Amino acid sequence: MTHTIATSPAGLLFGTQGVQISRMPPKARLSLRSRNANLMALSKAIGIPVPTKIGACDTKGGTEILCLGPDEWLVLSDVSDHIAEACEKLYASVPHSLVDISHREVTFNISGPQATELLTLGWPRDPASLRVGEGRRTVFDSATVVLWRDAENAYRMDVWNSFADHLFQFLQHGCRELAAQAY
Amino acid sequence: MLLINCPYCEETLPEAEFVYAGEAHVLRAETPSELSDQDWAEFLFIRQNVKGVHFERWRHFHGCARFFNAARDTVSDKFLITYKAGEPRPNLTELAGDAT
Ligand SMILES: [Zn+2]
Numbered sequence: 512m513t514h515t516i517a518t519s520p521a522g523l524l525f526g527t528q529g530v531q532i533s534r535m536p537p538k539a540r541l542s543l544r545s546r547n548a549n550l551m552a553l554s555k556a557i558g559i560p561v562p563t564k565i566g567a568c569d570t571k572g573g574t575e576i577l578c579l580g581p582d583e584w585l586v587l588s589d590v591s592d593h594i595a596e597a598c599e600k601l602y603a604s605v606p607h608s609l610v611d612i613s614h615r616e617v618t619f620n621i622s623g624p625q626a627t628e629l630l631t632l633g634w635p636r637d638p639a640s641l642r643v644g645e646g647r648r649t650v651f652d653s654a655t656v657v658l659w660r661d662a663e664n665a666y667r668m669d670v671w672n673s674f675a676d677h678l679f680q681f682l683q684h685g686c687r688e689l690a691a692q693a694y
Numbered sequence: 695m696l697l698i699n700c701p702y703c704e705e706t707l708p709e710a711e712f713v714y715a716g717e718a719h720v721l722r723a724e725t726p727s728e729l730s731d732q733d734w735a736e737f738l739f740i741r742q743n744v745k746g747v748h749f750e751r752w753r754h755f756h757g758c759a760r761f762f763n764a765a766r767d768t769v770s771d772k773f774l775i776t777y778k779a780g781e782p783r784p785n786l787t788e789l790a791g792d793a794t
Contacts, residue, residue, distance in 0.1 A: 565702065565703045565704075565758050566703070579758065579759075580702065580757075580758035580759050580760060581702050581758065581760060583758070583759070635695065635708035635710040635711070636707060636708060636711075640705065640707075647757070648756065648757055648758070648759070649711060649756055649757060650710050650711050650756035653710075655755075655756045
């Protein structure tokens with residue numbers, strides 16, 4: 512099977528009046544793991560305070576961080592080389608792991624007045640449990656995804672390359688179904 | 695669908711985000727080579743399979759990815775409590791009081 516989404520350019524993939532699904536331009540994605548670490552030092556290296564509450568996000572300059580678990584964070588950044596360099600200097604004093612996972616996933620932008628309703632088709636969580644400005648790793652139609660809620664009806668979804676075609680077709684199908692209901 | 699409270703996320707979430715991971719508090723011997731075949735086999739394969747309150751491991755697989763423990767009644771499927779991995783087994787009598 513060819514992976515059409517993983518190789519397609521950024522931009523609108525599909526849209527109805529209610530929801531638009533687009534592929535976001537590529538951005539460096541870093542996985543940060545550290546247990547009982549000196550978060551102050553890591554925050555300084557990354558240039559953004561490392562949040563400790565699961566689901567909490569912070570953005571500063573071209574860098575964004577999301578707390579995925581008690582010892583795990585996802586960092587999106589335009590200056591990933593600087594971050595990697597700064598973190599490397601800390602290895603001896605602050606044990607951690609920083610891995611570039613940029614090529615692992617694609618990011619969908621899902622927005623429009625019916626975006627939340629569309630997500631409920633494959634997402635078992637109560638949408639209200641993901642507040643605006645937060646993110647979570649969660650499950651969508653049996654695939655693990657990372658979901659950010661940027662506005663009431665605007666989401667970003669990180670999907671592993673191998674699931675991207677399936678989830679996109681699922682979302683496309685859902686958009687059509689919601690559009691049909693509107694008439 | 696069951697709702698499960700993840701002690702790390704501090705949220706009550708649908709079962710679809712979790713996977714079951716067997717009986718909890720099964721301790722591996724410090725030096726397995728000193729165990730008899732019988733004891734080793736029991737450690738590997740023999741589980742309590744209780745009817746009633748069962749202490750078991752779960753993993754928040756599609757979430758924070760942590761393993762944690764739960765006390766669940768296998769008859770009613772009701773979760774009495776969930777707690778972080780490494781924490782001691784909670785007191786059942788106190789739980790029974792809470793459940794009412
Ligand atoms: Zn969790």
